[in-house]
Amino acid sequence: MRLAEGIVTTRGGMTSHTAVVARGWGLPAVVGVEDLRVNVDHAMIGGHRLEPGDRVSLDGGTGEVLVGNLEVSSVEVTPELATLLSWADEIRIGRVGVRANADTGADAERARAFGAEGIGLCRTEHMFLGDRLPLVQRFIDADGGPDEADSLAALGQAQRADLAAVLTAMAPHPVTVRLLDAPLHEFAGGTGSTEWAEHNPMLGTRGVRLAVLREDLYRMQTRAVLGALADVRAAGCTPRAEIMVPMVTEPAELALVRSWLEEEIAASSESIQVGTMIETPRAALAAGMVALHADFFSFGTNDLTQLVFGFSRDDVERKIMTPYLELGLLEANPFEILDATVVAPLVASAVTAGRAVRPELPVGVCGEHGGDPTSIRYLVAAGVDYVSCSPFRVPVARLAVAQALLDIED
Numbered sequence: 258m259r260l261a262e263g264i265v266t267t268r269g270g271m272t273s274h275t276a277v278v279a280r281g282w283g284l285p286a287v288v289g290v291e292d293l294r295v296n297v298d299h300a301m302i303g304g305h306r307l308e309p310g311d312r313v314s315l316d317g318g319t320g321e322v323l324v325g326n327l328e329v330s331s332v333e334v335t336p337e338l339a340t341l342l343s344w345a346d347e348i349r350i351g352r353v354g355v356r357a358n359a360d361t362g363a364d365a366e367r368a369r370a371f372g373a374e375g376i377g378l379c380r381t382e383h384m385f386l387g388d389r390l391p392l393v394q395r396f397i398d399a400d401g402g403p404d405e406a407d408s409l410a411a412l413g414q415a416q417r418a419d420l421a422a423v424l425t426a427m428a429p430h431p432v433t434v435r436l437l438d439a440p441l442h443e444f445a446g447g448t449g450s451t452e453w454a455e456h457n458p459m460l461g462t463r464g465v466r467l468a469v470l471r472e473d474l475y476r477m478q479t480r481a482v483l484g485a486l487a488d489v490r491a492a493g494c495t496p497r498a499e500i501m502v503p504m505v506t507e508p509a510e511l512a513l514v515r516s517w518l519e520e521e522i523a524a525s526s527e528s529i530q531v532g533t534m535i536e537t538p539r540a541a542l543a544a545g546m547v548a549l550h551a552d553f554f555s556f557g558t559n560d561l562t563q564l565v566f567g568f569s570r571d572d573v574e575r576k577i578m579t580p581y582l583e584l585g586l587l588e589a590n591p592f593e594i595l596d597a598t599v600v601a602p603l604v605a606s607a608v609t610a611g612r613a614v615r616p617e618l619p620v621g622v623c624g625e626h627g628g629d630p631t632s633i634r635y636l637v638a639a640g641v642d643y644v645s646c647s648p649f650r651v652p653v654a655r656l657a658v659a660q661a662l663l664d665i666e667d
């Protein structure tokens with residue numbers, strides 16, 4: 258992906274992790290192209306035969322793959338747009354923030370240039386792809402055995418350096434570090450390990466569940482955050498980090514894991530907020546109890562949508578979504594625009610329940626909906642404190658948040 262100018266896949270959906278990474282990097286990606294067939298020496302798509310070297314043009318926004326080399330241009334922030342966004346910021350700042358989802362120092366710098374006021378989601382598993390993949394695979398295969406400590410130490414070292422780059426780029430704004438949420442099929446493949454293979458990896462040992470089984474994992478990550486904070490401060494910056502636990506379904510899960518994190522934090526001189534993602538229906542419905550153990554909430558509306566609908570993020574757009582939209586069974590793709598009937602009210606009720614327990618509870622949104630104007634309207638109405646989206650969507654989000662605030666006042 259790092260080398261590609263654009264990406265077309267036969268599988269996946271709008272919020273598959275590949276698509277999410279592509280959006281974060283500003284790469285045009287068209288995913289889940291059902292009639293794409295890739296053969297040894299050619300590809301077939303929409304009745305066209307493509308030979309090696311043939312050019313296609315992609316529109317990642319509309320999902321179009323166009324034969325030929327179309328002229329493209331880069332969108333620039335014109336002075337007029339800059340003025341408009343400054344008006345939007347006047348309305349918005351101090352009321353609803355806009356952060357970015359970014360995982361590297363370079364992405365964080367870009368997000369900042371687009372006007373992000375922090376990072377709402379730093380997906381640490383993305384730091385473990387590419388040449389880091391063998392380190393994760395080694396950890397998975399260690400399975401609590403003798404290699405566990407060494408493999409974690411290697412991961413921790415890599416993580417500390419990566420986090421330091423992100424914290425430096427964003428200082429003094431906050432960076433919400435999301436502890437590992439690795440759908441294991443994205444990582445375990447190729448290890449030869451069948452022990453951890455799952456039939457439904459998106460419903461498997463994700464997020465906090467793997468952490469419960471492998472206690473040292475989140476401890477290591479917490480130490481990496483603490484170490485990175487110390488490194489960045491020693492270099493003269495004023496970094497700010499928050500730690501976020503993913504895929505919580507049960508308040509006791511969060512309480513258990515948090516007690517481990519607090520031990521690591523207590524052993525340092527830092528004080529860090531520990532919050533949770535609200536991305537399972539159970540956590541959303543039990544938000545009041547979850548809030549007892551969380552310093553902040555961040556809604557993961559990608560998984561929340563997947564789990565409320567029972568639609569696989571990775572598969573539903575391939576066969577089901579288009580006919581459902583054509584038949585009018587769905588008004589819009591709920592992975593693109595937050596479902597107004599159930600998911601948006603669920604978010605609103607979870608915000609209310611959380612704040613009934615902790616009146617000052619900070620609440621953010623870090624699913625892809627955080628960059629979609631229609632969804633932003635629902636989220637601002639639900640009372641969130643910030644939305645977080647891919648760096649390239651930050652300007653749109655700044656405008657949409659201001660418009661939503663004006664609408665609410667009307």
Ligand code: PEP
Pocket residue numbers: 277378380438536556557558559560561623624625
């Ligand atoms: C989400 O589920 O909305 C989220 C932000 O987490 P991820 O996309 O990494 O699963």
Ligand code: MG
Pocket residue numbers: 503536557559560
């Ligand atoms: Mg998620």
